[in-house]
Amino acid sequence: RKEVEQDPGPFNVPEGATVAFNCTYSNSASQSFFWYRQDCRKEPKLLMSVYSSGNEDGRFTAQLNRASQYISLLIRDSKLSDSATYLCVVISGAGSYQLTFGKGTKLSVIP
Amino acid sequence: NAGVTQTPKFQVLKTGQSMTLQCAQDMNHEYMSWYRQDPGMGLRLIHYSVGAGITDQGEVPNGYNVSRSTTEDFPLRLLSAAPSQTSVYFCASSPFGRNNEQFFGPGTRLTVL
Numbered sequence: 001r002k003e004v005e006q007d008p009g010p011f012n013v014p015e016g017a018t019v020a021f022n023c024t025y026s027n028s029a030s031q032s033f034f035w036y037r038q039d040c041r042k043e044p045k046l047l048m049s050v051y052s053s054g055n056e057d058g059r060f061t062a063q064l065n066r067a068s069q070y071i072s073l074l075i076r077d078s079k080l081s082d083s084a085t086y087l088c089v090v091i092s093g094a095g096s097y098q099l100t101f102g103k104g105t106k107l108s109v110i111p
Numbered sequence: 112n113a114g115v116t117q118t119p120k121f122q123v124l125k126t127g128q129s130m131t132l133q134c135a136q137d138m139n140h141e142y143m144s145w146y147r148q149d150p151g152m153g154l155r156l157i158h159y160s161v162g163a164g165i166t167d168q169g170e171v172p173n174g175y176n177v178s179r180s181t182t183e184d185f186p187l188r189l190l191s192a193a194p195s196q197t198s199v200y201f202c203a204s205s206p207f208g209r210n211n212e213q214f215f216g217p218g219t220r221l222t223v224l
Contacts, residue, residue: 032211043201043215044154087153091211098169099213101146103153 003027006088006102014110017078021105023088024070032091033064033071037084038104044087047073078109112137115216117202123222124192132187132219134202140214142205143185144169145177147198148218154201160185192223 006023013019025033033050048055050062050071061074075082088102118133136143144159156169160179174196176188185204189196199220203213 034211036213043217044213045215046212049212098156098159099211101154103151 003092003100004088004090004102006086006105008103008105010106010108012108012110013078015078015080017109018074018076019078019107020075021073021086021088021107022070023072023102024068025088025090025100026069027090027092028066028069030069030090030092033062034089034091034099035060035062035071035073036087036089036101038087039084044101047086075107078107080109080111083107083109114138115202115204115214117200117216117219119219120217121220123224124189125224126192126194128192130189130192132189132200132202132221134185134187134216135183136185136202136204136214136216137183138204138206138214139182140204140206141182142207143179144203144205144213145175145185145187146201146203147171147196148201149198157187157200189221194223197221197223 004025035047036044037047038044050064054063059076063072085104085106087104090100115136141162145157146154148154155171158177160166166177199218201218202216205213
């Protein structure tokens with residue numbers, strides 16, 4: 001089983017739709033979790049961290065399920081500008097700064 | 112602040128040539144790292160550094176060397192380029208204690224013929 005797994009998509013959704021991505025991780029000792037966004041031919045940028053209690057940032061909601069070892073990202077009211085690849089990122093182990101990236105899920109929001 | 116800068120943006124090499132990819136950051140970040148991104152593979156860690164004078168290997172270090180003589184610079188050297196090293200290379204930096212947000216440079220697209 002790969003360390004961090006994501007559905008590669010693509011997810012093609014109409015504007016205004018709600019879309020959810022899941023990501024599973026294999027290391028139960030993983031400590032920190034993030035979602036990054038990567039636009040085509042650009043560098044990844046942090047979208048949001050994922051906290052144990054779940055967290056929201058505008059139209060974006062991230063959740064963590066430690067028991068099942070997965071994190072999720074929910075995007076409400078999708079905009080054309082949300083079209084990108086979303087990368088699930090995990091840091092395993094206390095004091096570690098090494099990130100493990102999922103392969104990414106591609107989202108296309110269609111007019 | 113310029114953030115993380117990388118040069119060159121594009122490079123074509125012949126098999127066996129050597130070159131250095133440059134990375135610099137002006138945010139005084141202690142942690143710096145190099146990733147490669149290949150289609151269908153995601154980003155994979157090549158080497159990383161937790162401070163000047165300290166480097167360590169990541170997941171895919173073979174064929175690459177790094178050094179960290181200053182906090183600002185973290186060059187990546189390809190010793191003898193191979194077609195398997197054709198990829199997009201990203202440098203990233205991060206301050207310790209800031210929830211590990213990684214700041215990425217714009218990338219270098221390398222083709223080895």
